[in-house]
Amino acid sequence: MIRKIKSISNLGVFKGFEWDTEVREENGKTTPFQDINVIYGRNYSGKTTLSRIIRALETGVLSDKYENPSFSITLDDNSQVTQAALKNHTKTIRVFNEDFIRDNLRFIVNPDENIESFAILGDDNNKIEQEIAELELELGSNEIANETGLYAQLSSAKTASGIASQQHQSAKDALETQLSSKATDKKIGIKYKSERFGDQNYTIQKLKGDISLVQATDYHPPSEEQLTQYEKLILETALQPIPHFTAPNTKFQSLAAQTEVLVTKKISESNKIEELVKNAVLHRWVNEGRAHHKDKFNQCLFCDSTISADRWAVLDKHFDEESNQLEKNIDALIVQIEDEKKSISSALSIDKNLFYSKYHQELSDLDISLKEAIKNYTQSLDLLIFQLTYRKENILSSRTFEAPVEATDHLLSIWDNYKALCEKSDGYTTMLARDQKSAKDKLRLKEVSDYLITIEYDKQQSTIVELQGKSTESIQAVSQINAKVLEKTNEIASKKRELNDEEKGAIKVNEYLNNFFGHRFLKLKAEQEQGEGAKRVRFEVIRDNKKAHHLSEGECSLLAFCYFLAKLDDIATRDTKPVIWIDDPISSLDGNHIFFIYSLLNTEIVSTKKFSQLFISTHNLDFLKYLKRLGGKYSDNDGKLKDYQKGYFVVARKDRISTIAIMPKYLKEFVTEFNYLFQQIHKCASIESVDDTNYVIFYNFSNNARKFFEIYLYYKYPDQGMNEGTLRLFFGEDKIPAVLIDRINNEYSHLAGVFERGATPVEVPEMQSAAKLIIERLKQDSEQYSSLLKSIGATEAPAVQEATLAEKLGAE
Structure with a gap:
């Protein structure tokens, strides 16, 4: 039942009507609609607007001529139907108003038009009815919780499909929740670790893209060494240019050549002291003593003997200028060699802090090679010093020069490599951001890869695929049974169409016109249109066996109302006990016809109990007087007879605004x-x-x-x-x-x-x-x-x- 029209705004003369505020008894209690409802209102008070609201629930369409209309209707289960969801109910509704007349009896507006036909149950043989009964038995009942036949199978299949779909959805939702957490959770989400993974706008969609990458066959997780390198790289900051390194000029070849000259140089043996020539140690000892005594002492400090002038002359001849010069040259050359050693050793000191971490390993290798090269170079120089020292100690004896291993090229190569690394590191500054992004991408993909292992992603995916297969199978099962239901429904409809008879619809209207109104001049006639395809029947209004024209207003009103009542017995409405709303059915009728309209309502609707709820509106006080007599009894669910409850309401207009109230x-x-x-x-x-x-x-x-x-x-x-x-x-x-x-x-x-x-x-x-x-x-x-x-x-x-x-x- 319709309990109340809760609210109406911007619909005709209703501009903010609220049922709970307006429809109240003297004690303040709100009165709802009853089984039978009589509504009185003068012309233009808004009765037709109310009927259009209810008809919108029947047709699913509200006129687009209203600007921003809204209404809300409360049903007996407290559900609401609004202009936004006109089909949000299960009621069968039939409304008689001027819109119904215009849609179904178009000839009233255009004389060239006909009347929409309708069919009621025909008189065909029992065989078709038996076939229908068998099909309906196979189809079964669709009563909720008491389904039978195909409907029971469909209900069971839908339940199974619902469970399968729920399990599939739950598995998907569980995985989706885990992925969402990994993407955006504040504790573990990649989004909130952009300094490490490089994307502060990370989303679950991006995570799914990364999952596709790490699951590709060509993806290989980075090694621990690579991960360490990436970790260092993402912490890098742009470095200042490395100080320019200028490699010193090596003197090894020059020093070796000079050493060779001094080592192999021969000293004249004339005027030499033979003993000293033969004994290098003694020669060195005497030379040192000579240096200590020359021009200082005349007495030998060792033996206290006098050193004669002749002896000094012999010694001076032995230690002549040539040998002295050779010693000086050897000492000077040794100093040069020592300076070369120092110069080479200190020429290059590798500082890794000046370089990006990606070059640190190369620098470490280069530093080892540098130290090795310096060592080899120094050893070659030491061999020169060794030979010079030996010659100095044996100044009078020349010797064969032993050429050291050439270490210069290796050293120069290392210096060149260092310069190249300097250039690469300086040049890398412009590519740092790119490589850091690449490193963060690789770290992120590794994080995603590890997470998939942690949550057993592949296993969950397999489960989801399996559940999806079951859900699909269950949906297909529902679809197959639905197809069977539709097939049987169509067969039943087809069989019933064989029983339907539009002629009987016209006969029913004529019975009302003749029996209740004694109007034997007008009648409806069912005419079958010629053409291909399904049978098409139309109604025509006949007067004196000819198509009628120029009907009076009263005749139009009578015909329209009889047509509506007869249509309540059509295939779509029969046995449904609809909600019936009749808007002012006695327009342009005289007193006798007004009584006959009342009689028809009472006999064909109320007495036959064809309705679940009845609404009748009128502007005519005489008709209102008759409507008071409407009444009767109905059987409740327990089979007990109960009186129909009646409600009386008025639609009152104040200036441009109308309201609904309890009838005084x-x-x-x-x-x-x-x-x-x-x-x-x-x-x-x-x-x-x-x-x-x-x-x-x-x-x-x-x-x-x-x-x-x-x-x-x-x-x-x-x-x-x-x-x-x-x-x-x-x-x-x-x-x-x-x-x-x-x-x-x-x-x-x-x-x-x-x-x-x-x-x-x-x-x-x-x-x-x-x-x-x-x-x-x-x-x-x-x-x-x-x-x-x-x-x-x-x-x-x-x-x-x-x-x-x-x-x-x-x-x-």
């Missing part, structure tokens, strides 16, 4: 317009102050008063009705009140002779004074006045303020 007692229990008009006059007389909630009573007072007098005075003076004379008779000999009432009736109601009145505000005191005069006059017939008060639920009338009236008339 005078309309619900005493349904005549006379009661209503009296109630409006009584309200006008009773109001103490004017506000937004009651100004409409004054605005409508002139029309209400005029109609009240038309009815009242007609029954009191049936030969005259309402005129100036009967108004005077109503008010007595005092002509002033009658003139005042006549002014209100004509000037304010019809603007007769005073057109400018329509452009001026309504004068409230004048209206209320007139209302009080009317009430005071009605009091004179106490029995009628008391009955009128009871019919509107009032207990007493307001007092007449004569002074106010006199002041008002004086002002006029």
Whole structure:
């Protein structure tokens, strides 16, 4: 059931309606819709707008002519249906309103159009019905929790598919969670270790890309040595240019050549002391002693003997200038060689801190080679020194020169390699960022590779693939059973189409027209269109065996309503117990037809219990009187008979805005317009102050008063009705009140002779004074006045303020 129209905004005259605020009883309790609902409202109050809201639930479409419309409908299970989800319900709904007529009886708008046909159950043989029964048995029941046949198989397959799909999804979600954590978790996520892995915008999608890389056949994890190198590289900062190294000029060949000259140089043996020539040690000892005594002592400090001049002469001849010069040359050359050793040893000192870490290993190897080369070079120089020292100790004896191993080329090669490394390191500054990125990429891929091993990625993937296969199989099983269900459903529909008979739909409409309205001039006729393909049937309106044209409004109304009622028995609606909404079905009908419409409603809908909920709206008070009689009983789930519950509501318009409210007692229990008009006059007389909630009573007072007098005075003076004379008779000999009432009736109601009145505000005191005069006059017939008060639920009338009236008339 529809419990309430919870809210409506921007739909026709509804601009912010809220059910829980507006539809309340006197005690404040909210009243919902009932089994049968009667809705009264004057023309243009918004009844059709309500029917269009409900019809949107039937068709799934709301007119696009509304700007930003919204509504919410509460169903019996407390679910909500809104304009955003019109099919969010399982109700079968059928609405009769002008849109239904326009869509189904297009000939009313265009005489060349026909009426949409519909089919009801035909009279074909029992064989087809038996076939349908067998197919329906095979198809089974689709009742939730009680499925049978193919529906039971489908339900079981869907359950299995749901479980398989859930298991597959759970496995995927578990892996996805692990991958997401590795990508973006603050503790272990690669994203938050950009200084190591190089991407502060790392995402799970990028991680999946890296997984593809590390799982490729050509991926090989880096070695520990490579990882160490990458770790150092990512910590590198740009270095300053390395100080320029200038290699010294080596003198080895020159020194060797000089050594060879001095070592092999021969000394003349004339005037030499033979003993000293033969004994190099003694020769060295005497030469040293000579140096200590020359020009210092005349006595030998060893033996204390006198050194004679002749002896000095012999010694000077032995130690002549040539040998002395040779010694000096040897000493000088040894000094040069020692300087060369120092120069070469200190020429290059390798500092790894000046180089990028990627060159450190080469530098280490180069340093070892440098030390080895310096050692070899020094050893070659030492061999020169050794030969020179030996010659000096044996100054008088020349010897064969022993050429050392040439170590210069190796040393020069090392220096050249060092220069090349300097250039490479300096040049590497421009490529550092690129290589650091590459190193971080390799470290990241290694991290991803290790993580996959930790979480057993391959095993999880295999499980997911396996579960996906099972899920796919279960979906295919559901699809196969669905196909069988669809096949059987189509077969049943096909069989039922063989039973459907559009002619019977037309006959049903004609029965309503003839039996209830006695309208034997119009009827519907089912005509089969010629053409290829499926059978196509259309309805035509026939008068005197010819297609009818120029139907009156009343005929159109009758035909449309009979068509709607007959259509409730079509294949799509039969046995569904729909929610039925009927909007003002008696437009342009006379009194007899109004009663027949009521009879048709009561007989064909209420008595047959064809509905789950019924709504009927009207603007006609006579029809409202009949609708009060609608009623009946239905069987509940326990088989007990219960009365249909009825609800009474009004749609009231105030200026440009409408609302829904509970029907007042005078309309619900005493349904005549006379009661209503009296109630409006009584309200006008009773109001103490004017506000937004009651100004409409004054605005409508002139029309209400005029109609009240038309009815009242007609029954009191049936030969005259309402005129100036009967108004005077109503008010007595005092002509002033009658003139005042006549002014209100004509000037304010019809603007007769005073057109400018329509452009001026309504004068409230004048209206209320007139209302009080009317009430005071009605009091004179106490029995009628008391009955009128009871019919509107009032207990007493307001007092007449004569002074106010006199002041008002004086002002006029």
